[in-house]
Amino acid sequence: MKKDFSLAEPELKGEKEAIAQAKDLFNTFIKALKAYRLYPPENPTVQGLKDQVYQKFQSFLNQHHSLTLKIGESTISFQDVTIYENPDLKNSLAFLFYKDGLRELRFREGLEEWEIQEFLEILKQSETLNQLEDDLATLMWEKNFVHISYVAVDVFLEEMPSIIPESPAQFREKLNLEPIPPSTAADFGEDDPEIDFYESLPKMAPSLPTLNNRSVYFLTPEELEGLRKEVEMEINPASVFNVVDILLEILALEKDPQPFQNTVQVLEKILDALISFGEFKKANDLLTRLNIILNTYELLDWQAKTIQQILENAGAESRIEKIGKIIDKGEGVNLDEVSSYLLLLRPNAINPLIKVLGELNNSKARRMLCEVLVELGKNKVELIAPHIEDHRWFLVRNIAYILGRIGKEISLPYIQKALSHMEPRVRREAVQALGSIGGPKVIPLLEKALGDDDPRIRSMAALNMARVGRKISLPILLKIMQSKEFAKRDAAEIKAFFDAVGSIGDNEAIGTLKKLLEQKSWLGFGKKEDIRLGAAFALAMIGTPEAKEILEAGKNSRDESIRLACTQALSRKPSKGIRDLAIW
Numbered sequence: 001m002k003k004d005f006s007l008a009e010p011e012l013k014g015e016k017e018a019i020a021q022a023k024d025l026f027n028t029f030i031k032a033l034k035a036y037r038l039y040p041p042e043n044p045t046v047q048g049l050k051d052q053v054y055q056k057f058q059s060f061l062n063q064h065h066s067l068t069l070k071i072g073e074s075t076i077s078f079q080d081v082t083i084y085e086n087p088d089l090k091n092s093l094a095f096l097f098y099k100d101g102l103r104e105l106r107f108r109e110g111l112e113e114w115e116i117q118e119f120l121e122i123l124k125q126s127e128t129l130n131q132l133e134d135d136l137a138t139l140m141w142e143k144n145f146v147h148i149s150y151v152a153v154d155v156f157l158e159e160m161p162s163i164i165p166e167s168p169a170q171f172r173e174k175l176n177l178e179p180i181p182p183s184t185a186a187d188f189g190e191d192d193p194e195i196d197f198y199e200s201l202p203k204m205a206p207s208l209p210t211l212n213n214r215s216v217y218f219l220t221p222e223e224l225e226g227l228r229k230e231v232e233m234e235i236n237p238a239s240v241f242n243v244v245d246i247l248l249e250i251l252a253l254e255k256d257p258q259p260f261q262n263t264v265q266v267l268e269k270i271l272d273a274l275i276s277f278g279e280f281k282k283a284n285d286l287l288t289r290l291n292i293i294l295n296t297y298e299l300l301d302w303q304a305k306t307i308q309q310i311l312e313n314a315g316a317e318s319r320i321e322k323i324g325k326i327i328d329k330g331e332g333v334n335l336d337e338v339s340s341y342l343l344l345l346r347p348n349a350i351n352p353l354i355k356v357l358g359e360l361n362n363s364k365a366r367r368m369l370c371e372v373l374v375e376l377g378k379n380k381v382e383l384i385a386p387h388i389e390d391h392r393w394f395l396v397r398n399i400a401y402i403l404g405r406i407g408k409e410i411s412l413p414y415i416q417k418a419l420s421h422m423e424p425r426v427r428r429e430a431v432q433a434l435g436s437i438g439g440p441k442v443i444p445l446l447e448k449a450l451g452d453d454d455p456r457i458r459s460m461a462a463l464n465m466a467r468v469g470r471k472i473s474l475p476i477l478l479k480i481m482q483s484k485e486f487a488k489r490d491a492a493e494i495k496a497f498f499d500a501v502g503s504i505g506d507n508e509a510i511g512t513l514k515k516l517l518e519q520k521s522w523l524g525f526g527k528k529e530d531i532r533l534g535a536a537f538a539l540a541m542i543g544t545p546e547a548k549e550i551l552e553a554g555k556n557s558r559d560e561s562i563r564l565a566c567t568q569a570l571s572r573k574p575s576k577g578i579r580d581l582a583i584w
Helices: 008-038 044-064 093-099 113-128 136-142 155-159 168-173 197-204 221-235 237-253 257-276 280-296 301-313 317-329 335-342 347-357 363-376 381-389 393-406 409-418 424-437 440-449 455-481 484-488 491-504 507-518 525-542 545-554 560-571
Strands: 066-071 075-078 081-085 102-108 148-152
Touching: 008 044, 008 066, 008 075, 008 081, 008 113, 044 066, 044 102, 044 113, 066 093, 075 093, 081 093, 093 102, 093 113, 113 136, 136 148, 136 363, 237 257, 237 280, 257 280, 257 301, 257 317, 280 301, 280 335, 317 335, 317 347, 317 363, 335 363, 347 363, 347 381, 347 393, 363 393, 381 393, 381 409, 393 409, 393 424, 409 424, 409 440, 424 440, 424 455, 440 455, 455 491, 455 507, 491 507, 491 525, 507 525, 507 545, 507 560, 525 545, 525 560, 545 560
Parallel strands: none
Antiparallel strands: 066 075, 066 102, 075 081, 102 148
């Protein structure tokens, strides 16, 4: 029996067209980026290529709704087909993304012109970027893109294997249980608990004979090189951790309180030293091993309490303050390692970390701390939320972001305060946080944001209200859109409201949208086109037979602008025949 491929062929053809369209779009994007790097922003070549990129994005997104690009070390692909490849890593756009941890870029329908411009500016800045302070993921995060998102990985964790034991059995297997040599262990600390460990170390070494004639002793170059290597081995952190292995085994097995407390003091000194030298991976390993002992060994109550106190002290304000100074310098510090260490801390570290967050100048470190606080604060919102009243707007913005990521309704009274903040960037973050939290209780707060003085905040509030409230939010949005004041707003905001209504997808909006499509009493020609185009696209997004019927009828309208708007909405392909159409 022959297989029927008649249904598969159109689908395959559509995929090929999408791939070809994506490749053409990306090639234009590369040309625009090169122009951005060569010429000043006002250059006609730059402006022309930027407009072409935006129009091609709109054409693709209106037809396919989203564009997802997979990023490899030297390639960028769409639907598993390579659309860009450059093996020269020095000049490769793919490697520029890849080295900063970006593995996927997503562009969604509704993409605005300012987002493309800011994205190009970020890539232009990458040539002079200080890698110790910023990366592409951080810069994109700070721009608050609405329709551009990305997937990033921790490059260090992706490339380096973990040495943390996977089980108690594996931990015990790696322990160094060889006895201390008798020459160094004799009678140490047995009779006199007051003996200081560090003061006793010199006494444990054998005395060297006095050299009467030093001039006859010299070292060859080979001997000097051998000595240098031996010194490096002695001061290597791996050597320190051989000592830590022994101390941790003592901690796990010792039942006498005094030696146990002495061991704890030495471990805390080692932890402080590791932090001071920026050895956060070693510090992370130390805390992880302490947690393993606490959770897997049979400890007496006083032993468990002492180990818990070590873990608590790791988040003390003095230690967190020291960490803050180290990461703010950004010199030779791996923030992934710092993050892994901080995530092991207890809730008592939250307030000191927020204090450091308010003092950091390193934007990449600020972002890392925000993500750490999201994890540490999931069940401790009451420790984070009061900082929304801080006098520093940038810290308030970060707190609103953290509360939104945590997503607990208990945060709503505090986010409500951020909605009234004098700084627009704080209010924008508060609206995003409300959208992340969701639920019926955020609807009144988002409705309040619809009356904000900032058009971007009003736009974000409309989109978040549609996503969270769905049908409940429809009457609120339609009422605003029918007001005389709405027609005076800029094109980007008008588009956002129509996108919000269209995304709800409810037939109850059809009557109002039809009225707005056909209404003639507008303030000016340009505004009339913006409103009609918005109404037509909202009807297309709803997509019901009733909505399509209105668009089909509009194709035969005597009014040219109605015909163009309906035709374009049905085809989802932008045309240059209408003013400011590129924004759609």
